[in-house]
Amino acid sequence: MARILAIDDESSILESYKIALEDLHDVTMAEDGDAGLKTLDSGLYDLVLLDISMPGRSGLDVLKEIRRQEYDCAVIMVTVHKDVETVVEAIKAGADDYMTKPFKVTDLRHTIELSLKMIDLERKNRSLRASLKATEHRGEIIYASESMALVFESLKKAAPTDSSVLITGESGTGKELAAQFVHEHSRRAEFPLITVNCAAIPETLLESELFGHEKGAFSGATERKTGKFELANRGTIFLDEIGALSLELQSKLLRTLETKVIERVGGNKPIHLDVRWIAATNRDLSRSVENGEFRNDLFFRLNVIAVNLPPLQERREDISLLADHFLQQFAEELKKPALRLSNEVQEVFEVYDWPGNVRELRNLIERHTVLEPGPEVSVESLPDHMLDAYRKEIGVAITDVTKSRYKEAIEEFRRAFIVRAMRIAKGNQIRAASILGLHRNTLSHHLRALKILPEEYGQGDVSK
Ligand SMILES: Nc1ncnc2c1ncn2[C@@H]1O[C@H](COP(=O)(O)OP(=O)(O)OP(=O)(O)O)[C@@H](O)[C@H]1O
Ligand SMILES: [Mg+2]
Structure with a gap:
């Protein structure tokens, strides 16, 4: 069922539209151009039937205004005389089709169905292009962990419904990716997914960003602006960083969520949205909510389906899979052969706590793919804070061993610690010394004193 606006100064014609179309579509009527434009302004229409010759604003004039304001609808011009010149002018000004009065009901319906098909295709095409643009930097969702499998299982179940979804998780865990997943697996997939980052837009602009505004709504509002909610009609709106919203906007959002109706800033006509x-x-x-920073009722309305994306350090089995995926992805993007991770780097990755989660891993690999000649990502090129964490971690692992004698335990620890560093540095004493934070001479003294052999750090065969 489409929403059709019929504009004609003859009431008998309007009546006949109504009778011919009512069982198929939702028909609204306006008796002149000004009334028609006003109606268009307060709702979303799929198609306009527009009489060419009317007193006051001519049909052609109204058509030009419709196109200038970029209303998202098809326009069929209706004329008594098939005046070729006017028809050509109308098509040039953006009319989709035309009809002559009087018309047969079957012809009218046929012409309307054609135009509706066209506008539908156009909208789908537009949203496909938009989502294609978004995919450029996206790609697949990668995970091996049970916890992520559970998250995506519930998102898959939730997707085809119209229930609100609340996605929580630390920064960089993949919340936006999860939102895209829900949209793409819903029946709205061919319509737009509109993202609003509530934290990135200043509070004073956010309301008109979300709801749009009328011309002259405030100083600087020189044109009518379509808000994100309207753009998302039939599709999905993704409100990112919703925790950053002021209480005032929270109550406006709550009203919208409950009534499915918005009003543009400076306007007073309700616009129904899906x-x-x-x-x-x-x-x-x-x-x-407990602190009084977020409305309880809005929280419950949003929280119908809730998923939490676990931090990367709680799903370590995903790390190497994600790393491989990004190595591949950036190699393709940069048209270079994919880098490999040395065993040592993989070890560092395994023990690191990834405070920036997947985004941190992704950025790290992007940086290495750009900067490193390859073929391997070497451990020395990792950022210091990652290596520090690693040193601390292996230190703890070894001292865990309970030794009856203090001296023995310390010796064993020193030995293992140095062997590990030498292995990471592939036997290069300068590198190992820098990993350990020791002077090179001190390290070589320890190597001799502890009688550490090259075989112990995997360099035994090198000289052969
Ligand atoms: N499981 C995954 N598979 C593949 N790529 C992922 C995965 N999780 C996250 N990413 C990638 O990591 C980056 C960060 O993800 P995303 O933007 O979805 O995180 P976020 O939770 O929205 O972060 P923030 O809270 O900082 O906005 C993106 O480039 C995303 O494509
Ligand atoms: Mg995000």
């Missing part, structure tokens, strides 16, 4: 909601935050929203 939008699915996904929200995300890296805050603990239930805590924000």
Whole structure:
């Protein structure tokens, strides 16, 4: 069922539209051009039937205004005389089709169905192009962990419904990716997914960004602006960083969520919308509710389906898989052969705690793919804070061993610690010394004193 606006100064014609179309479509009527434009402004229409000759604003004039304001609808011009010149002018000004009065009901319906098909295709095409642009930097969702499998299982179940979804998780865990997944697995997939980052837009602009504004709504509003909610109609709106919203905007959002109606800033006409909601935050929203920073009722409305993306350090089995994926991805993007991770680098990755989660891993690999000649990512090129964490971690692992005698335990620890560093540095004493934070001479003294052999750090065969 499409929403059709018929503009004609003859009431008998309007009546006949109504009778011919009512069982198929939702028909609204306007008796002149000004009334028609006003109606268009307060709702979303798929198609306009527009009389060419009317007193006051001519049909052609109204058509030009419709195209200038970029209303997303098809326009069929209706004329008594098939005046070729006017028809040509109308088509040039953006009309999709034309009809002559009087018309047969079957012809009218046929012409309308054709135009509706066209506008539908156009919209799908537009949203496909938009999502294609978004995929350029996206790609697949990679995981091996049970916890992520569970998350995506529930998202898959939630996707085809219209329920609101709340995605929580630390920064960089893949919340935006999860939102895209839900949209793409929903029946709205061919319509737009519109993202609003609530934290990135200044509070004063956010309201008009979300709801749009009328011309002259405030100083600087020189044109009518379509808000994100309207753009998301039939599709999905993704409200990212929703925890950053002011209480005032929270109550406006709550009203929208409950009534499915928005009003543009500076306007007073309700616009009905069909939008699915996904929200995300890296805050603990239930805590924000307790602190009075987030509305309880909005939280419950958003929280119909809730998923939490675990931090990367709680799903270590995903690390090497993700690393391989990004190595491949950036190699393709940069048209270079893919780098490999040495065993040592993999070890460092395994024990590191990844505070920036998947994004940190992705950025690291992008940087290495750009900067390193290859073929391997070497351990010395990793950032210092990662190596520090690694040194600390292996230190702890070895001292865990309970030794009855202090001296023995310390000796064993020193030995293992140095062997590990020599292995990471592939037997290069200068590198190993720098990993250990020792002077080179001190290291070589320890190597001799502890009688550490090259075989112990995997360099035994090198001289052969
Ligand atoms: N499981 C995954 N598989 C593949 N890529 C992933 C995965 N998780 C995250 N990424 C990638 O990591 C980056 C960060 O993910 P995303 O932007 O979805 O995180 P976020 O949780 O929204 O972060 P923030 O809270 O900082 O906005 C993106 O480039 C995303 O494509
Ligand atoms: Mg995000």
